[in-house]
Amino acid sequence: MAARKHTSMQASVRLVMLLFFLLISAVVLLPFAAILLASFKPGDELIRFGLNLRLDWDVMSLANYKYLFTGITRTGQYLPHDYLLWYRNSVILTVMQTGFTLFVSSWVAYGLAAYRFRGRNAIFTCILVILMIPFEILMLPMYARPAPWGFWTVFGGSSCPLWLMPPPSFSSASSCCPFLRTLWTLDGWTGPASTVFSSA
Amino acid sequence: MKRSTLSMLVLFLALWFAFSGPAAANVTKFTFWTFIPQHARFFDVMAEKWNELHPDRPVELESSVMPYDDMHNKLQIALQSGVGAPDICDIEISRFPNYLMGVPQLMPLNAYFEAYIDDIVPSRLGIYSKDGNMYGAPTHVGATMAFYYVEILESAGIDYREIKTWDDFAEAGRKLKQVHPDKFMGIAETSAAWTVTAMLAQQGTDLVSEDERPLINTPEMLRAVTTMQNMVKEGIMTTCPDGQPDTEGGKGFIDQGNVACVIMPQWFMSRFVDEMPSMYQKMAIAPMPVFEEGMPRSVGLGGTGTVVTNFASNKELAGEFVAYAKLSEDANRMIWEDMGFDPCNTALWTDREMTHNPENRYNQYFLTNAFDVLLEIKDEIMMVRSTSISPTINQYLTTVMLNELFEDLLDPAEVLENAQYDIENQIF
Amino acid sequence: MTRIRKFLYNQKAAPYVFVLPFVLTFLIFFVYPVLTTIRMSFQEVLPGMVTNVGWKNYQRLLGDRIFRTAVGNSFRYMFWTVLILIPMPLVLAYMLNSRLMVASEFFRGVLFLPILVNVVVAGTIFRLMFGELPGSFMNTVRAFFGLEPIKWLRQKETGMAALVLMACWRWTGVNILYYLAALKNIPLEMYEAAEIDGANGWQRFRHLAVPLVKPTIIYVLTISIYAGLAMFTESYMLWAGNNSPRNIGLTIVGYLYRQGWEQNRMGFASAVGLVLLLVASIISFIQLRITGVFGKERD
Secondary structure (H helix, E strand, O other), rough: HHHHHHHHHHHHHHHHHHHHHHHHHHHHHHHHHHHHHHOOOOHHHHHHHHHOOOOOOOOOOOOHHHHHHHOEOOOEEEEOOOOOHHHHHHHHHHHHHHHHHHHHHHHHHHHHHHOOOOOOOHHHHHHHHHHHHOOOHHHHHHHHHOOOOOHHHHHHHOOOOOOOOOOOOOOOHHOOOOOOHHHHHHHHOHHHHHHHHHHH | OOOHHHHHHHHHHHHHHHHHOOOOOEEEEEEEEOOHHHHHHHHHHHHHHHHHHHHOOOOOEEEEOHHHHHHOOOOOHHHHHHHOOOOOEEOOOOOHHHHOOOOOOOOOOOOHHHHOOHHEHHHHOOEEEEEEEEOOOOOOOEEEEEEEEEHHHHOOOOOOHOEEEHHHHHHHHHHHHOOOOOOOEEEEEOOOOOHHHHHHHHOOOEEEOOOOOOOOOOOHHHHHHHHHHHHHHHOOEEEEOOOOOOOOHHHHHHHOOOOHHHEEEEEEEHHHHOHHHOOOOOEEEEOEEEEOOOOOOOEEEEEEEEEEOOOOOOOOHHHHHHHHHHOOHHHHHHHOHHHOOOOOOOHHHHHHHHHHOOOHHHHHHHOOHOOOOHHHHHHHHHOOOOOOOOOOOOOHHHHHHHHHHHOOOOOOOHHHHHHHHHHHHHHO | HHHHHHHHEEEEEEHHHHHHHHHHHHHHHHHHHHHHHHOOOEEEEEEOOOEEEEOOHHHHHOOOOHHHHOOOOOHHHHHHHHHOOOOOOHHHHHHHHHOOOOOOHHHHHHHHHHHOOOOHHHHHHHHHOOOOOOOOHHHHHHHHHOOOOOOOHHHHHHHHHHHHHHHHHHHHHHHHHHHHHOOOOOOOHHHHHHHHHHOOHHHHHHHHHHHHHHHHHHHHHHHHHHHHHHHOOOHHOOOOOOOOOOOOOOOHHHHHEEEEEEEEOOOHHHHHHHHHHOOOOOHHHHHHHHOOOOOOOOO
């Protein structure tokens, strides 16, 4: 008897939790749904109605995707853009940056975890310090004093290494390399954002 | 590397190569940055003309149109670091002084302008100059005018031609409100300072003094903002989406026929023609209202200076091309015919064949002729100063002060006092 | 060559070899820029002209109302994101970890999706969603509840709400992941033992799970404090630029960006950056001291 009561209560708790998370998931996925729908609609619709979830089948088409890959707008005009160039740059940047970060981080993590040596605490502090310093202020000198190494600070900034938990485990996660968002903001992200509207 | 990753990489590289075409021989390529699509189009037209005139030195433009803030920030960074700067670039007037600070990283164009400057309005050259060096080629005069939505005014029994003063304007607004409670007479800008500056110019003053002090907490400014705020409170004027007419939200707002009068510089005509189709053949142009009759009825606002950066390849050719593309007579005609702007070569304003051409789409769009109005106010077009602190003033006005006045409706005197203090604190 | 090989493979030198890349990177890309920034904060930096101005930049900063607005915004943003994004994901992670949860992997994945969206894109989406037109997404939601549309991004409170909402949307999944990893380390037997001892669900959470997850909480707290104070891109994207009405979206780094790049005052911007550095360091240090991470001898 007690066992059955236990199970039915468990079942109702299960149900409640399921519904709860379904609701949360729906809310979390709403922006994705909105942007997905918007990608099938012309830009003027967005401007007129704002970002919405309306299913206006008559205005929805693949025209935006066509423009993305061929440069031909919905009016048939050829307006070239550099999206694939930006994509290429992003890929290159990510590969090099991830590679560099992994290299530096894994080496220092192993060194700290596997050995006891003089200066170990100092290195720990340095890592902490990097995590605490805003990345943007590192960029100021880079731009004020044109440096031939400007290109390399891209990778330098990403070398913010891993935070080390009590050895031997450490959680790498996304704390390494705050993905140079500001650098990209300055240098070349404008592409994707501006394409959204200029191709309307 | 996993096979899937490798094939993806190959795919992207292939796509990239597919999109970079072959280069032509002997043609000089210039990278050109701007923030207005119409300018990019104009420059393409002028490049073609140049190539016809100078087949031995053809140019090809690689134009990039970027959002306003982004383009200016990118240019700033590029000029400071020396990396990635374009050859030719548009710089808007309210940001232009930023690029003249210290040692300007732009090329002086005096030698190239020389052939043309006799015909150009000198003050429009002065705003893009420093220490006698002219760095920017102006685009237009930018005479401020009133654009009236005739249909809606007539339905309220208002003749726009009779609106001469701001009192008339307010009266008309009240009459309009009675017939159309959901429409407005005008827009009170919060992210631009067009109307406010025009009101200052009418009273013979400016946002900044000759010795580069900000003139914010002045009686003229108080009169201007109080007049506007009262109209906002009465419901005659309103703020618009995105803060000012020359934005996506603003143009959408106007295109839906919500506003009876838009007070903007002349170049706003092209925005009507290109982006506000619903108002076709419904808008008339007239001089803007003033506080008292006799005050000058216009001021040159806005403006884009085209510059050649210090990092340009083939600077000579770039300089010659820019001078031709903006200042020559061909250019000035094109500036009207293609972009619908009031050209700096004011002698052309009396060329009726050009100004009253019935094929011109700007003439076709509007009920009145722009140059009729321009000639009427020709000697009343005031000029505003552009100094090294103008960007700071403009930035403060368009983020803080105008919002406090027209969105939050705070006390004007207090707002102006705070503004004066804050701006002075920002100035070095 | 052999001498180098001998050095590299030497047991005693080994740890130093391993940390060498990091140390080099740290010195070149971190120490040097910070020192340069400190130097620049005492100068006025213009293309072609650099002049020393002593403490002038810092003096300006003291009387600068706009800077105070920026600091206020950054702190409030940090406060709200820490308040919501530390406990809430922990509770959700605990629920997901529960054996009563159905399809927990699926929900974990869904909640994690937002962080994969680049902050630039996310900001653009949210800017459109919080548009001031009556037809915008959030205003439609308000209309559904019978409320008037509001100009979300023009008012201080709603602007901050939009920023915080966006942060919650993006970071909940990540924090859940951290907490889940820690929760999985708690053996089931401990829960059962607690249950036998008479602890109910809430008590098991509060007195068993939370203390055992403490290191993770500290970690998340530390990075959240820093991330909150140094936030820039979210605000930049939400207001399509750095110029929000009445600076409601201006953060410390936003002010740095404005002064350094938009107004071309690199020296002043350096001073702003250093103030942020100081503030963030102090807060992090205090927080780590309180939670006992610093000052403890690591073995």
